[in-house]
Amino acid sequence: MVPLGYYLVLSAILFACGVAGCLVKRNIITIFMSIELMLNAVNLSFVAFAAYWHVLSGQVFVFFVMVVAAAETVAGFAIIIAVFRTRETLNVDRVNLLKL
Amino acid sequence: MIHYVLFFIFAALAVAGALNLLAQKHPIASALSLIVVMGSLAAEYLLLGAEFVAAIQVIVYAGAIMVLFVFVIMLLNAGVEETGGQGSRVAWIFGFPAMLALGLLLAWVLVRRDPANLPVGVGATYGPAKAIGEQLFKPYLLPFEVTSVLVLIAIMGAVVLARRED
Numbered sequence: 001m002v003p004l005g006y007y008l009v010l011s012a013i014l015f016a017c018g019v020a021g022c023l024v025k026r027n028i029i030t031i032f033m034s035i036e037l038m039l040n041a042v043n044l045s046f047v048a049f050a051a052y053w054h055v056l057s058g059q060v061f062v063f064f065v066m067v068v069a070a071a072e073t074v075a076g077f078a079i080i081i082a083v084f085r086t087r088e089t090l091n092v093d094r095v096n097l098l099k100l
Numbered sequence: 101m102i103h104y105v106l107f108f109i110f111a112a113l114a115v116a117g118a119l120n121l122l123a124q125k126h127p128i129a130s131a132l133s134l135i136v137v138m139g140s141l142a143a144e145y146l147l148l149g150a151e152f153v154a155a156i157q158v159i160v161y162a163g164a165i166m167v168l169f170v171f172v173i174m175l176l177n178a179g180v181e182e183t184g185g186q187g188s189r190v191a192w193i194f195g196f197p198a199m200l201a202l203g204l205l206l207a208w209v210l211v212r213r214d215p216a217n218l219p220v221g222v223g224a225t226y227g228p229a230k231a232i233g234e235q236l237f238k239p240y241l242l243p244f245e246v247t248s249v250l251v252l253i254a255i256m257g258a259v260v261l262a263r264r265e266d
């Protein structure tokens with residue numbers, strides 16, 4: 001009988017790790033992985049709340065989040081491949097055409 | 101009791117995987133630790149009684165999406181992350197305080213938690229596939245159909261973006 005707070009704490013820790021990865025990492029693929037980590041953390045709190053309030057809508061939302069994450073991954077990787085073709089790098093600091 | 105033990109084992113695995121994702125320099129090592137996180141999250145979903153979500157977590161996330169990650173890492177021949185250069189100063193100044201703030205927030209949640217909540221027993225399922233299917237095809241029919249359009253757009257966008265221009 002694990003309290004809801006424990007699941008929320010786990011979710012928050014994972015989300016914080018994702019935020020830190022997004023900010024600190026320089027490889028664009030690793031930054032992408034950190035985004036997936038944040039999505040997973042939010043999914044965990046959705047499922048925890050769904051079990052807490054005994055409603056299924058939370059789990060249906062997790063389904064939608066997963067579908068959107070899959071679509072986002074596919075489009076993002078296409079962009080990464082296009083960037084790699086033109087710039088020959090995966091370092092986000094070197095993708096700076098829009099910088100002043 | 102077994103509930104707590106399983107929860108803490110898989111929570112520790114998930115947090116260790118997430119920290120390892122941050123610590124590793126090579127993208128393949130990060131991808132493998134992300135698979136550990138997703139697998140242990142699937143176990144947490146099972147503890148919460150969400151068997152359908154656990155199944156699609158393993159199939160879609162740990163299966164399909166991570167295969168895509170590993171495939172792209174190999175395709176682009178991504179090596180060890182370049183550590184030179186100054187990087188983003190703003191990230192170092194704001195990133196870790198932001199992480200600390202999130203940690204304090206979660207500590208607050210833990211302290212303020214309602215002591216009498218969430219009695220989910222092992223084996224008590226709230227998310228059987230049939231019930232979720234009924235939800236998907238009755239109240240959530242329109243969003244469900246819209247996601248199919250979204251997936252189609254993503255496929256076409258990926259083909260157009262990744263195509264080699266001749």
